[in-house]
Amino acid sequence: MERRYEKLVSWVENIKELNQSSAASLLILKDDKVVLEHYSGKHSNHNARPITEASRFNVASVRKSYLGLCVAYAIHDGEISGIDDYISHYFDDLNPEIIGETTIRHLVTHTHGLEEKANGELIREFQPGESWAYKGINIKLMAQLINNLYGMPFTELLREKVFLPMGFHQTWWETEHSDELVRVIINPEENGEDATGSTEDGIESNLFVSTQELASWGNLFLNKGKFNEKQIVPQQVIELATEIHTPPEVNKEFPRHGFFWYVHDLPRELSEMGDRVPAGSYQIIGVTGPTLLVIPEYNVVIAKMYNKKFNYGNKNYLYYLKEFSNIAADTFKE
Template sequence: MSPTYENIVSWVEDIKERNHSSAAALTVIKDNKIVFEHYCGFHSNTNNSRPINENSRFNVASARKSYLGLCIAFALYEGKIHSLDDYASDHFHEIDRDTFGNTTLRHMVTHTHGLDETSEGEIIREFDPGEKWAYRGMNIKLMAQLIHEIYGRPFPEFLYQKVFLPMGLKRTWWETEDNDDLVKVIVDPNKIAKDTTGSAEDGMESNLFVSSLEFALWGNLFLNQGKFNGKQIVPQEVIELAVSILTPDHLAKEFPRNGMFWFVHDIPRELSELGDRVPRGSFQILGVTGPTLLVIPKYNVVVAKMYNKRYNYGNDDYLYYLKEFGNIVADNFRIKKSEESYD
């Protein structure tokens, strides 16, 4: 194993064992080349389960937000949405305007909207828009509905034509039926892992499955500002919208900063998932089942990490482990860059 990746693999394997994930995968793209792949474990925690390989596809959970975010950026670029500072109530007419108040689309895509949804489907307000930051799911549902209305089709279909087809992605989709390549998700280590396919392919459910390599290629598309194999398949302005900091300026310093759902690093922040040693301008997306996609433009590197265990890091140390992954990756490439400069 190359010393460049030894620390990263060691960390990934350690977390896999400590958190009872049955599977892990790691893909590194550097300077637009796939320089490292690592696969270990099994598709489930049952006997005779299939070994993980390059075809294995993981449920990426909340990381699917980055796919929806690109569609929102397209809608802004194409003038289908006038502005991120449009009031949400102007777009979601079925919801009481008083509930939305001064909530804007900017609040919706940066997790600063302050809204939540009860188990009965009632939308409630937790805090005033822009006052705090909270990771909730109702903004994703509403924005997915908006993109469907704007383009007349679910956002996965829009992405398939605009992005997946030109890139040749064949292991990225919202699955409704189980198949041999799909990795099961462990909720309780003492119970059999679950089939997490969904009932529809419309992007409204958490049933997006992606291979580690195609997850990394997704990140590399953003790193290259919309180019793939030298061809501009997504306008550069769309990518810039997706991964620029869009969070309201007055949000308290300790909260994360976001683009179109991506976490974007500027300065070390107490409640951010990005490590303090990760270079400014880096961006990341992650999911509750363990996937993390980290893009570091300064080092021209993309790292995709996969697990199949919900709540991989527990509660108390959640942020520490997320930050530490980024810090280890950044340290490795910082050292490598220094060595290359010395040579």
């Protein structure tokens, strides 16, 4: 291992211990080449297989980047006429008084102000575009919309347009546990939990991805939709997914988003990326610990995996996310 990567690997291992994760991995692509590949730990706490390149982690909310690409496709294909379309144009069954002037833009940037109660009732917490809140209802709505527009779940759309052309076979929403799936640690004193779901439609958090394929997913975006010199995804689709679309009136402390991606422009208090990360970088994370960071200025993609749910240590999780991205940026700064 080159010395330049030692600090980043050390950080990943230290957080693994601090957070009591049983597993960790780190893969870095620079100029389309693997420059670091690191695996450690086991699939669960007790009597488990070691982590290898074949291990597939539950990536939780990282799945939003996959849905976001489908939303960008729908706009590119004309299935959605524009990002500022009111969602009332697409959903006849939602209370018009609640959804009001909510747009596609609001849903993909977490500025919609909607929430869903346990009984399924839709409520409003703030007016669209006035603030920012990380909720799950926008994922449910956008997944349903893509399904309605294309007549198939967005997962199948991805399989057709991306996964098959790229040869992905370690990226899917799993419904049955198998040996290559890493279990999710909730309580470090107990064995990890099965994180598979009941459907393959992408609404549940049951996406499992190998570290290699997660990095390749990020590299597809870095290369503006090209894979092996072939244009797999139209460049306009990638650019639409990774440009900032957050309404400018949203308070400056909140993060900015593309289509669910966190996109870095300048240091923000509630951003997930540190102040030393170049503008134009973008990132997606999950509650189980994965991070996919793309730094176009350095032509770098970094995929990090853990399998422990909830925040690290005794500090706010944003502290650790910013620290990781800053160390990553420092590693490649000339």
